[in-house]
Amino acid sequence: MFIVRNALHNVVRNKGRNALMIIIVAIITAAATVALAIVQAAERARTSALDDTTISA
Numbered sequence: 001m002f003i004v005r006n007a008l009h010n011v012v013r014n015k016g017r018n019a020l021m022i023i024i025v026a027i028i029t030a031a032a033t034v035a036l037a038i039v040q041a042a043e044r045a046r047t048s049a050l051d052d053t054t055i056s057a
Contacts, residue, residue: 011018
């Protein structure tokens, strides 16, 4: 119980630092999500472009 009480007290005491950490984690999470979406879209576009390509030689 002592550890939990100390942890909660530390969270309440350092509001600015905790808010900054939450903002940084949210930005990193959003950037990772966008990057993953771009990679998946590029892979899908590459696959569909290769499927639509016809070779006539």
